[in-house]
Amino acid sequence: MADTSVHPTDQPGAQQPLPGLPRHRTCPFDPAPEYARLREDAPVSRIAFPGGGSGWLVTRYEDVRAMLADPRFSSRVGLTAPHVRPNPATLPEVPLPGALLRLDEPEHARYRRPVMRAFTVKRVQQLRPRIQQIVEERLDAMERAGGPVDLVAELALPVTSLVICELLGVSYDDRGTFQGLAGRILAVDASPEQSQQARQALGSFMAELVAAKRRTPGDDLISTLVAQADADPDGPLDDVALTVLGSLLLIAGHETTANMIALGTLTLLHHPDQLAALRGDPALADRAVEELLRYLTIIQFGLTRVATEDLTLGGQGIRAGEIVVASLPSANRDPGLGIDDPDRLDVTRGPSAHVAFGYGPHQCLGQQLARAELQTTLTSLFARFPGLRPAVSLDEAAFRDDMLIYGLHRLPVTW
Amino acid sequence: MRITLDQDRCCGAGTCVLTAPDVFDQDDDGIAVLLDAQPPAHLAAAVRDAAARCPAAAIRMEAE
Numbered sequence: 001m002a003d004t005s006v007h008p009t010d011q012p013g014a015q016q017p018l019p020g021l022p023r024h025r026t027c028p029f030d031p032a033p034e035y036a037r038l039r040e041d042a043p044v045s046r047i048a049f050p051g052g053g054s055g056w057l058v059t060r061y062e063d064v065r066a067m068l069a070d071p072r073f074s075s076r077v078g079l080t081a082p083h084v085r086p087n088p089a090t091l092p093e094v095p096l097p098g099a100l101l102r103l104d105e106p107e108h109a110r111y112r113r114p115v116m117r118a119f120t121v122k123r124v125q126q127l128r129p130r131i132q133q134i135v136e137e138r139l140d141a142m143e144r145a146g147g148p149v150d151l152v153a154e155l156a157l158p159v160t161s162l163v164i165c166e167l168l169g170v171s172y173d174d175r176g177t178f179q180g181l182a183g184r185i186l187a188v189d190a191s192p193e194q195s196q197q198a199r200q201a202l203g204s205f206m207a208e209l210v211a212a213k214r215r216t217p218g219d220d221l222i223s224t225l226v227a228q229a230d231a232d233p234d235g236p237l238d239d240v241a242l243t244v245l246g247s248l249l250l251i252a253g254h255e256t257t258a259n260m261i262a263l264g265t266l267t268l269l270h271h272p273d274q275l276a277a278l279r280g281d282p283a284l285a286d287r288a289v290e291e292l293l294r295y296l297t298i299i300q301f302g303l304t305r306v307a308t309e310d311l312t313l314g315g316q317g318i319r320a321g322e323i324v325v326a327s328l329p330s331a332n333r334d335p336g337l338g339i340d341d342p343d344r345l346d347v348t349r350g351p352s353a354h355v356a357f358g359y360g361p362h363q364c365l366g367q368q369l370a371r372a373e374l375q376t377t378l379t380s381l382f383a384r385f386p387g388l389r390p391a392v393s394l395d396e397a398a399f400r401d402d403m404l405i406y407g408l409h410r411l412p413v414t415w
Numbered sequence: 416m417r418i419t420l421d422q423d424r425c426c427g428a429g430t431c432v433l434t435a436p437d438v439f440d441q442d443d444d445g446i447a448v449l450l451d452a453q454p455p456a457h458l459a460a461a462v463r464d465a466a467a468r469c470p471a472a473a474i475r476m477e478a479e
């Protein structure tokens with residue numbers, strides 16, 4: 001694709017200004033109501049981008065899944081997020097090796113396969129006792145401090161950061177650095193320069209770590225990948241790929257799950273019947289987590305792809321080069337998902353084929369780890385503090401409307 | 416029922432193992448493997464769920 005302009009159908013004479021991506025929530029636990037109307041009236045609709053240009057918004061479950069599984073939609077847009085950021089909607093430079101979120105097949109699989117082994121159902125099962133221990137230690141600390149405490153700073157972020165640090169072999173003392181960088185990379189109104197700077201800083205941090213692990217290997221994933229790379233100099237992993245992969249795992253591995261922990265907690269506190277059901281039967285933990293993932297769908301602005309050829313999706317023609325947004329929150333509230341009353345939170349429902357972790361070859365690599373952390377943390381938290389309650393009203397809670405990943409900036413709780 | 420699994424498509428996130436652990440497992444590399452290509456009828460619902468949830472559409476079921 002030589003032409004990187006992505007707004008070929010902005011006709012000068014178009015009368016109606018195009019709407020942007022629906023972002024206005026009327027309830028903090030629900031997506032913007034506009035999505036329900038779009039699913040009915042205009043399931044593949046044209047939207048304007050804040051930095052100029054326009055693209056397509058896909059809101060139905062069936063179309064979202066079809067799109068994310070279709071190799072004619074390229075991932076090359078990655079996290080540039082032109083549908084919410086005021087960046088000009090131009091495609092980024094050629095993706096770096098190892099940048100899973102931006103690569104297409106067959107290259108993508110070459111980098112995904114070497115890391116898949118660390119995130120299998122079995123491997124994550126083996127991590128559970130250690131996750132439980134980490135959670136209990138944080139709950140002890142909360143209990144000693146006494147309420148109110150900020151659940152994000154004292155439980156959610158420490159648990160997910162400690163788990164991914166131990167898995168990768170990153171020192172937990174560096175959490176200030178990488179948590180801060182994650183915040184800058186994921187902020188919606190970060191300028192291209194700011195997010196580029198944060199990305200570079202994270203890259204240097206990870207490059208140093210890769211070098212350190214080569215000198216002194218440990219029992220961790222980065223060391224394993226370095227050893228694998230050195231044993232196979234013709235293989236896909238070079239130092240750039242190792243650095244990029246490590247950075248992705250570190251950021252994706254702590255921010256998302258931490259936000260699900262905090263938002264999931266607040267959601268249950270505001271649905272006392274659901275919390276009571278979970279408390280009455282801890283065996284519901286896996287169903288409850290699956291339902292919270294679906295109901296809250298924290299990848300709130302969906303996933304972007306670019307069409308590589310002219311094609312049709314949901315009856316709508318799309319031209320090569322156009323950017324298309326798959327709304328995961330909308331798809332997960334679509335009756336087309338095949339569950340009763342998708343707008344109702346019901347922790348007793350059986351597993352659904354929700355798309356909270358995406359769909360297709362990029363579907364979340366760390367999903368088993370996320371499930372284990374969520375199940376352990378939520379169950380232990382509500383068991384430890386039977387009187388847990390928010391220490392602020394919903395109006396005062398700091399929801400992350402301004403971040404690519406929804407959740408809470410802070411959640412003061414007491415018990 | 417007979418099941419086929421296309422390992423070349425598998426992206427290894429393990430949903431099938433969670434959904435139908437008697438029928439699917441993952442090898443050390445994370446690629447799904449079939450434990451039972453002709454599972455008993457009482458597992459049909461679980462296998463159908465696994466096929467529906469598989470992000471790579473790698474699982475096929477055929478009635479016999």
Ligand code: HEM
Nearest residue numbers: 100101249252253256257260356357358362364365366370
């Ligand atoms: C509740 C928590 C999480 C949610 C909601 C979530 C969501 C997602 C989604 C929607 C994608 C697909 C992106 C795309 O198709 O463009 C993805 C990819 C990814 N996730 Fe997660 N994630 C979570 C936790 C984690 C954890 C704990 C890790 C741990 C390491 C992780 C690592 C990754 C990686 C490496 C990818 C890229 C996979 C690829 O492109 O092949 N995620 N995640």
Ligand code: SF4
Nearest residue numbers: 425426429431447469
């Ligand atoms: S659900 Fe599909 S992609 Fe995931 S491990 Fe099983 S076969 Fe592979």
